[in-house]
Amino acid sequence: MDLIRILLYFFIGCSLASLLWATLSLAPWVPAKKKDLPRIKAALALRSGETVYDLGAGNGRVAIYLAGQTSARVVGVELALPLYLICRGRWFFSRPPRPTFIFRDFFRLDLRAANAVYVFGLPEKLAGRFSRKLLSELKPSARVVSYVFPIAAWRPVRVDKETAADLPIYIYQLADQRRL
Numbered sequence: 001m002d003l004i005r006i007l008l009y010f011f012i013g014c015s016l017a018s019l020l021w022a023t024l025s026l027a028p029w030v031p032a033k034k035k036d037l038p039r040i041k042a043a044l045a046l047r048s049g050e051t052v053y054d055l056g057a058g059n060g061r062v063a064i065y066l067a068g069q070t071s072a073r074v075v076g077v078e079l080a081l082p083l084y085l086i087c088r089g090r091w092f093f094s095r096p097p098r099p100t101f102i103f104r105d106f107f108r109l110d111l112r113a114a115n116a117v118y119v120f121g122l123p124e125k126l127a128g129r130f131s132r133k134l135l136s137e138l139k140p141s142a143r144v145v146s147y148v149f150p151i152a153a154w155r156p157v158r159v160d161k162e163t164a165a166d167l168p169i170y171i172y173q174l175a176d177q178r179r180l
């Protein structure tokens, strides 16, 4: 009985610590709106055989949608343990094609294979270490799609926001950023 209690406390501790770490690293968990999933897909403009990373996959909503609706390889990376477990649960109950979910800090992941990146993070976090990582690792042809918040000092190719009620989606081309 004591062992079960120790394991339970350990799990709760790890869960809380990873949630805090993820919040400080990029953003707390807030899911993209379901109605915006087709707009996110259109913004990413994924082609067959391409690889897209959802950096901070949350509950897996975006990654599962993209895997089902495109022929790209979709990788969702999540650092918060409870959210990662939700991703795995949704993965189990979803129909193929499915994304790959990785339980990791995306700052420790090599992104050179990515053709596109999707992110939903706080603007002050997107501006620093995050944008430097993308600039140093992504191919010039890679696209970056940032939901709601812009990446400061980057120049978007397009901002998708058709109506005043829409949340903005910022679309960047890596090659354009290197020239700044």
Ligand SMILES: C[S@@+](CC[C@H](N)C(=O)[O-])C[C@H]1O[C@@H](n2cnc3c(N)ncnc32)[C@H](O)[C@@H]1O
Pocket: 019, 021, 022, 023, 025, 026, 027, 028, 029, 030, 031, 032, 054, 055, 056, 057, 058, 059, 061, 062, 077, 078, 079, 080, 083, 104, 105, 106, 107, 119, 120, 121, 147
């Ligand atoms: C605002 S939510 C976005 C969730 C999802 N991408 C979406 O659009 O619905 C940000 C997510 O990033 C995760 N996160 C924050 N920092 C991270 C890191 N360094 N590595 C992996 N995931 C991280 C958080 O746990 C959270 O689930």
